Amino acid sequence: MVKKKFIVVLAIFIFVIIFISPILFQEGNPIPIINAIIKLNSSDMNFVQISDNPDRYISKAGEGNDILIQYMDGEGWKFIEQNGSAYFFLKDNSELMVKSTKYTGKYIIWTWSD
Incomplete structure (x- = not known):
């Protein structure tokens, strides 16, 4: 009986992992995110950096x-x-592209590209 319950719980766990893992791992390793x-x-910040390479x-x-536009304006970038x-932003003849990706519907991941 205990073995049967263990198999059922294990099957449910595997089933859930199969359906949730694409969501959690859509942007690679979810731990930094x-x-x-x-x-x-837990802060009043509008943006939190995830990684340096690429800047996310x-x-x-x-x-x-x-x-995003307000933040970039504060950094000296003009929205194009x-x-x-x-x-697309412009600063001192340099162009910057920032790509947005929804993450779990509640967050946006912003990726900076030169």
Whole structure:
């Protein structure tokens, strides 16, 4: 009887992992992202850096792209245009593209590309 319960619990666990893992691992290793989400939710910051190479940041999805444009303006970048999920900025004749990706519907991951 105990062996049967163990097999059922194991089967349910494997079934759940199969369906949840694509969501958790959509952006690679989820641990840095989870750490950034914890920092984001426990502070008043609008962006939290996830990684340096590539430069990736996370923000709450409900705040939209205005928060990105305000942040980049504060860093000296002028907003040029949005093309799909890509935002283009200009500073001292240098162009920067920032790509947005939804993460779990509650967050946006921003990737900086030169």
